[in-house]
Amino acid sequence: MVQFLQTIVNGISVGSAYTLLGLGLTAVYAVYRLLNLAHGTFYMVGGFAAVLTVTILNLPFIVGVIVAMVMTGLMGVLLEFVVYRQFMRRSGFDQLIGTIGLMFFIENVALYFLTSNPRSIPSPVGNSTVKIGGLAISGHRVLIIGTTLFLVLVLYYFNARTKTGKQMRAVAQDRDAAQLMGINIVRIGQIAFFLSCALAAVAGALMGSLMQVTFSMGFNPLLYAMVVVILGGLGSNFGAIIGGLTIGIIQSMTVTYVSAALSDILVYSLLFIILLLKPTGLFGGKVYV
Amino acid sequence: MSRRKTLYGLGAVIVLVAFLMVMPTFLKNAFYIQLFTTSAIMAIAVIGMDLLFGYVGYVSFGQAGFMAIGAYTPAFLVSKVGVNFALAVLCGILLSGLMAYLISFATFRLTGIYFAIGTMAFGQLVWVACYNWTDVTGGVYGIVGLPNPFGGLTGYYYFAFLMLFVMLFLVRRLVKSPVGEAFVAVRGNERLAESAGIATLKTKRFAFVLSAMIMALAGAMFVFLWTFASSGSFTLSLSLEVLVINIIGGVGTLIGPAIAAFVLNFVMQYLATVPALRLIIYGVLLMLIVMFLPGGLAGTYLRALAWIKARRQKGGQAGVSIDSTELE
Numbered sequence: 001m002v003q004f005l006q007t008i009v010n011g012i013s014v015g016s017a018y019t020l021l022g023l024g025l026t027a028v029y030a031v032y033r034l035l036n037l038a039h040g041t042f043y044m045v046g047g048f049a050a051v052l053t054v055t056i057l058n059l060p061f062i063v064g065v066i067v068a069m070v071m072t073g074l075m076g077v078l079l080e081f082v083v084y085r086q087f088m089r090r091s092g093f094d095q096l097i098g099t100i101g102l103m104f105f106i107e108n109v110a111l112y113f114l115t116s117n118p119r120s121i122p123s124p125v126g127n128s129t130v131k132i133g134g135l136a137i138s139g140h141r142v143l144i145i146g147t148t149l150f151l152v153l154v155l156y157y158f159n160a161r162t163k164t165g166k167q168m169r170a171v172a173q174d175r176d177a178a179q180l181m182g183i184n185i186v187r188i189g190q191i192a193f194f195l196s197c198a199l200a201a202v203a204g205a206l207m208g209s210l211m212q213v214t215f216s217m218g219f220n221p222l223l224y225a226m227v228v229v230i231l232g233g234l235g236s237n238f239g240a241i242i243g244g245l246t247i248g249i250i251q252s253m254t255v256t257y258v259s260a261a262l263s264d265i266l267v268y269s270l271l272f273i274i275l276l277l278k279p280t281g282l283f284g285g286k287v288y289v
Numbered sequence: 290m291s292r293r294k295t296l297y298g299l300g301a302v303i304v305l306v307a308f309l310m311v312m313p314t315f316l317k318n319a320f321y322i323q324l325f326t327t328s329a330i331m332a333i334a335v336i337g338m339d340l341l342f343g344y345v346g347y348v349s350f351g352q353a354g355f356m357a358i359g360a361y362t363p364a365f366l367v368s369k370v371g372v373n374f375a376l377a378v379l380c381g382i383l384l385s386g387l388m389a390y391l392i393s394f395a396t397f398r399l400t401g402i403y404f405a406i407g408t409m410a411f412g413q414l415v416w417v418a419c420y421n422w423t424d425v426t427g428g429v430y431g432i433v434g435l436p437n438p439f440g441g442l443t444g445y446y447y448f449a450f451l452m453l454f455v456m457l458f459l460v461r462r463l464v465k466s467p468v469g470e471a472f473v474a475v476r477g478n479e480r481l482a483e484s485a486g487i488a489t490l491k492t493k494r495f496a497f498v499l500s501a502m503i504m505a506l507a508g509a510m511f512v513f514l515w516t517f518a519s520s521g522s523f524t525l526s527l528s529l530e531v532l533v534i535n536i537i538g539g540v541g542t543l544i545g546p547a548i549a550a551f552v553l554n555f556v557m558q559y560l561a562t563v564p565a566l567r568l569i570i571y572g573v574l575l576m577l578i579v580m581f582l583p584g585g586l587a588g589t590y591l592r593a594l595a596w597i598k599a600r601r602q603k604g605g606q607a608g609v610s611i612d613s614t615e616l617e
Contacts (some may be wrong), residue, residue: 087579092401092402094579095531096402096405097575101574102576108566112563227406264417265418271407273562276395280403
């Protein structure tokens with residue numbers, strides 16, 4: 001029983017990272033109708049930004065996370081201007097492929113300049129554990145879950161209550177109508193990118209500290225995050241959260257009780273079955289091609 | 290006019306074939322022959338991709354999965370059962386086609402990005418199977434020590450080019466046929482095609498299965514050239530690389546992507562001994578093409594031709610714009 005609960009908590013912590021990535025993918029998809037395959041690289045950039053501030057400059061972890069968010073967010077805004085906005089004139093598939101190009105580019109620039117050596121970020125809570133009943137949960141995992149919960153609530157508040165959040169939802173519903181209502185869609189696009197990249201960076205910094213920071217660390221989480229958003233339905237925040245937690249828990253359960261190979265098989269089979277039953281994902285509405 | 294064009298075309302093909310025939314006798318360097326052979330096999334794979342992507346308009350991220358099925362089946366049959374090469378490769382191709390037929394029931398409920406991700410899931414499943422099913426695929430170590438069915442590299446070189454030309458010819462005939470017109474109709478507007486009496490689902494499934502079989506052939510040819518089958522060869526990166534070459538060459542032109550397979554393979558060999566640098570170049574090329582040259586190299590070439598022709602006819606009248614990259 002203890003092991004079972006332990007596994008679930010581990011699953012939720014990994015699932016949190018997928019949720020953060022999935023929410024970022026959703027934010028960009030909502031505004032641009034673009035599935036950003038380069039999103040995993042922002043996770044990696046966030047990890048390296050945290051390595052720079054925490055390990056090399058010896059600043060506190062919280063500063064590292066904030067620096068990672070701001071740096072990666074600004075990088076996202078820059079790339080929105082230089083790259084993504086140019087893609088907008090092309091068809092959906094061309095855009096998708098353009099983002100693959102960007103992924104190759106960023107990932108390999110990182111490999112070229114930062115080499116393939118793994119780096120680590122010391123966790124602010126060290127090896128401490130939180131004891132609840134018979135459970136001993138690693139402090140860092142609690143930190144990941146807490147941070148994600150906090151960010152999800154902030155995001156909810158932003159979307160539901162603030163003017164900018166409402167504008168963003170309006171653009172997601174109908175870009176042209178939103179523009180006619182006087183919403184600055186260029187600014188909304190920049191904000192969506194900042195948000196998306198900042199969320200990825202937090203996930204990268206937190207998970208980089210749990211595991212290691214490498215140039216290719218973003219690739220697998222990106223695959224799972226894509227499964228998450230497709231599973232939950234593209235464009236649905238709620239779907240991204242539920243999808244992220246589901247995938248995280250499934251992975252952690254199968255790794256603990258059966259084998260790592262089965263975890264991938266289960267995740268991809270689940271995606272296949274859900275798409276077969278409901279082609280728009282669990283909480284997705286209309287299909288946007 | 291059209292007859293003269295055909296003659297020119299035929300002449301060019303004869304010169305090209307003659308050049309490729311005599312090339313290995315003058316060029317003793319095995320490195321180049323290997324490079325040519327690899328490029329030819331890559332070109333076959335890209336043709337398989339182009340059939341589905343360029344003509345029917347569906348992007349698959351799971352093509353490496355079909356290549357893996359087409360590669361491991363004959364590798365297993367030849368090394369562990371002792372079936373002869375041709376029969377084993379045929380088995381792999383048929384198995385891959387059958388697999389494509391089966392999963393097409395699921396994947397063609399999807400369109401657009403969802404289709405791409407659905408096929409990606411399939412590709413990943415195949416990869417996981419190759420990596421873990423140790424009894425059949427050899428797991429991490431793969432299947433090593435496959436025999437070269439043609440004795441030497443030169444024989445393999447001729448085989449690869451023969452297959453490339455056969456595939457190019459067959460697929461070209463297919464896309465020029467009424468079936469090919471149905472493909473293009475599906476790409477243009479699926480509902481309209483359906484209402485015009487085209488069985489769109491059957492059409493898509495046919496293209497998907499055929500594409501999977503061509504990918505399987507390419508996969509089989511790769512492993513017998515390398516003489517080993519390894520799970521590391523058929524990952525998502527390979528699917529993406531095939532896609533990249535297809536885009537750079539020009540989607541829906543067959544010959545453009547085939548040429549791109551050779552050019553990119555050769556250029557990369559010289560430009561980049563460092564793998565990172567190679568992928569950086571791929572990435573930049575891909576982004577630039579999406580931004581500025583829709584239709585890839587072949588599309589741009591044809592547009593330039595059309596532009597020159599239009600200028601000549603209208604006596605330098607400005608304002609000619611060709612937005613479409615359809616190349617019928």
